[in-house]
């Protein structure tokens with residue numbers, strides 16, 4: 001088990017760096033905006049909640065007038081390609097660089113689509129467009145965001161800066177999550193994207209990629225089960241705990257390819273154990289063959305459609 005320690009000294013290396021983040025109008029995203037700004041970063045954050053985003057921009061600015069950084073809000077709907085692109089573009093035009101990209105925006109499971117009471121040969125004729133829309137937010141937009149991040153980082157000065165992408169997944173992206181059908185599909189997809197990028201982006205772009213997998217965190221997303229959770233004395237993160245892990249992955253030049261499970265305020269990399277026990281769950285011989293197969297595939301340049 002590898003714990004990811006929190007170090008303010010590492011976070012302080014974000015001073016002067018340009019950070020682009022989606023979903024910053026509340027919860028974990030808002031806490032990340034505040035922490036990055038406190039560390040002296042220039043933060044450009046987007047959210048579709050216009051009023052809340054503007055209020056966060058003002059509150060963060062006035063909370064710490066000594067910060068060497070800056071904070072800028074733009075209205076962004078992550079489902080719209082041009083909207084996310086405009087956020088990157090604003091950051092790049094202002095500073096000529098993008099150093100850190102954090103995809104944090106997400107929405108909860110839409111209720112009822114898998115319940116037997118609602119699902120029969122009549123109701124199934126109606127396309128569940130709401131499910132599609134939520135997958136767009138929680139997964140497709142993250143893929144687009146990551147590709148944009150690589151383009152803007154490639155265009156940034158190649159001055160030895162350790163650049164990185166941080167994708168916010170969930171514990172529902174690495175384990176079963178009862179009742180979270182669309183959400184879990186998307187969050188597993190985010191881990192898949194991180195795994196596809198982790199051998200590739202460092203070599204081809206000099207960019208590290210990590211995922212954050214929070215367990216229960218005290219934001220409006222948890223509201224439905226929060227009371228029960230506290231009653232059972234289960235571990236609960238504060239948004240700032242998750243924000244700390246996000247920025248740790250952003251700033252620590254040694255971290256790449258991690259899925260950081262955040263529970264009760266602590267961060268643990270789950271990929272190391274998953275990789276280490278490959279021989280147990282795949283069988284030693286298949287694990288050896290699989291690893292040889294991976295070497296044959298290299299960076300995947302041989303795939304055709």
Ligand SMILES: NC(=O)c1ccc[n+]([C@@H]2O[C@H](COP(=O)([O-])OP(=O)(O)OC[C@H]3O[C@@H](n4cnc5c(N)ncnc54)[C@H](O)[C@@H]3O)[C@@H](O)[C@H]2O)c1
Pocket residue numbers: 022023024025026027028029046047048049076077078079103104105106107137168169170171172213214215216217218219220221222
């Ligand atoms: N709270 C938890 O217990 C928990 C657990 C695991 C993972 N997470 C993940 O942490 C991240 C932050 O979640 P949170 O708990 O702070 O939730 P939250 O609802 O407080 O924040 C999510 C933000 O994303 C924004 N957003 C949603 N759809 C958008 C869109 N189409 N375009 C732009 N912005 C959009 C919302 O307006 C909101 O500001 C999410 O990726 C979530 O899946 C949270």
